[in-house]
Amino acid sequence: MTDKTHQEMLRKYAEAIVKVGLNIRAGQRLIINNMAVRGVPHQFAPLVREVAKAAYGAGAKYVEVIWGDEEMMRLRAQHAPRDSFDEYPTHMVDAVMGMINNGDALLSIAGTNPDLLGGLDPEIVGMMQTRHLNAASKISERVTTNAINWCVVAAAGEEWAKKIFPDLSVEKAQEKLWQAIFETTRIDQPDPIAAWEKHILFLRERARYLQSKQFTALHYTAPGTDFTLGLPSGHQWISAQSMAQNGVAFTANMPTEEVFTLPDRNRADGVVSSTFPLSYGGTLIEDFQVTFENGRIVKVNAKKGEAALQKLVDTDEGSHRLGEVALVPASSPIAKRGHLFYSTLFDENASCHIAIGRAYRFTLTGGEELNDEEFIAAGGNVSLNHVDFMIGSPQMDIDGVHKDGTHEPVMRQGEWAFKL
Ligand code: ZN
Ligand code: ZN
Numbered sequence: 001m002t003d004k005t006h007q008e009m010l011r012k013y014a015e016a017i018v019k020v021g022l023n024i025r026a027g028q029r030l031i032i033n034n035m036a037v038r039g040v041p042h043q044f045a046p047l048v049r050e051v052a053k054a055a056y057g058a059g060a061k062y063v064e065v066i067w068g069d070e071e072m073m074r075l076r077a078q079h080a081p082r083d084s085f086d087e088y089p090t091h092m093v094d095a096v097m098g099m100i101n102n103g104d105a106l107l108s109i110a111g112t113n114p115d116l117l118g119g120l121d122p123e124i125v126g127m128m129q130t131r132h133l134n135a136a137s138k139i140s141e142r143v144t145t146n147a148i149n150w151c152v153v154a155a156a157g158e159e160w161a162k163k164i165f166p167d168l169s170v171e172k173a174q175e176k177l178w179q180a181i182f183e184t185t186r187i188d189q190p191d192p193i194a195a196w197e198k199h200i201l202f203l204r205e206r207a208r209y210l211q212s213k214q215f216t217a218l219h220y221t222a223p224g225t226d227f228t229l230g231l232p233s234g235h236q237w238i239s240a241q242s243m244a245q246n247g248v249a250f251t252a253n254m255p256t257e258e259v260f261t262l263p264d265r266n267r268a269d270g271v272v273s274s275t276f277p278l279s280y281g282g283t284l285i286e287d288f289q290v291t292f293e294n295g296r297i298v299k300v301n302a303k304k305g306e307a308a309l310q311k312l313v314d315t316d317e318g319s320h321r322l323g324e325v326a327l328v329p330a331s332s333p334i335a336k337r338g339h340l341f342y343s344t345l346f347d348e349n350a351s352c353h354i355a356i357g358r359a360y361r362f363t364l365t366g367g368e369e370l371n372d373e374e375f376i377a378a379g380g381n382v383s384l385n386h387v388d389f390m391i392g393s394p395q396m397d398i399d400g401v402h403k404d405g406t407h408e409p410v411m412r413q414g415e416w417a418f419k420l
Pocket of ligand 1: 258260324348388
């Protein structure tokens with residue numbers, strides 16, 4: 001790709017981010033950030049500047065960027081005094097909270113080094129992460145209840161690209177990753193905005209169909225999988241577009257291929273086999289099975305990384321149970337690429353998946369108003385974790401189960417089985 005073509009693709013990507021992802025309103029302000037490394041790395045500046053141009057073009061009043069530096073996190077862990085990791089300047093959190101309280105839009109740009117904190121003292125890394133998660137929890141709370149229009153997108157960071165394509169040079173790896181980003185976010189199509197409108201409608205129709213069916217359970221069959229998962233009453237099927245409390249319809253993830261809801265934390269029975277490796281806490285867990293009884297994980301086994309998987313499950317009571325069920329066709333454009341991205345934004349959109357741990361409040365009608373006990377009583381799950389793992393394949397059949405016990409096809413051989 002020539003520099004000129006790349007710049008033009010960035011421009012189209014930025015336009016889709018502003019119009020489809022954030023759906024910026026005239027007069028709104030925009031804040032651009034990366035929470036994981038406390039600011040957007042300078043290597044993403046070309047994309048940031050295109051987004052700023054597109055945002056002003058759409059009538060944004062002001063665009064603020066919180067810049068960061070990945071290396072600063074690493075060198076702090078290596079060099080700062082051991083008793084200093086409780087230090088946490090709050091200006092970044094205050095800035096983001098100030099803008100959220102003002103009803104501004106929030107863009108997060110992912111794509112930093114997935115191994116940034118690899119090989120460091122796990123205790124120090126743990127202290128840094130815990131301090132950060134605690135300080136930033138008020139932001140996550142406002143964002144996950146859709147207080148404002150927000151969006152997460154990716155940029156092809158150097159180290160991330162090298163992680164996915166280790167055999168290529170940095171330049172070639174980044175070029176290949178940008179191509180993957182542009183294709184999976186439909187930016188390579190003649191009219192990306194129209195392509196997104198069609199895609200959002202496609203997903204919404206499927207979510208509406210599933211909603212109208214009011215299934216009480218889903219039954220999964222595939223090689224190594226025979227599994228029934230209950231759906232609580234009041235479950236809401238969600239897809240690409242959401243409505244923010246500030247009244248703006250936005251698309252929180254680009255790409256997105258999933259239609260999802262919450263399972264009943266007390267109703268999962270049988271065995272489910274993974275179809276992709278799971279990257280968790282720096283370990284790759286491969287070829288694993290999870291066995292459930294009455295919603296609870298009673299056994300895990302894995303060809304590789306079994307100890308890491310058991311550790312994840314043993315985090316708390318909620319991580320013995322499920323918090324998300326998502327349907328994604330096996331022909332998803334992300335699955336077709338045939339490799340892991342080491343990024344949930346991409347990997348969870350490659351396949352049907354379920355998540356160990358916490359359920360999203362907005363997947364249950366009225367869920368945002370419930371406290372933990374009430375949410376649990378309604379079938380929702382509460383945990384420190386939310387870890388998606390992939391179970392879909394072209395061999396998978398899924399039936400919807402009605403209250404009277406009758407079944408009807410939802411997916412056959414990994415694809416949607418109903419016509420609308
Ligand atoms: Zn998901
Ligand atoms: Zn998830």
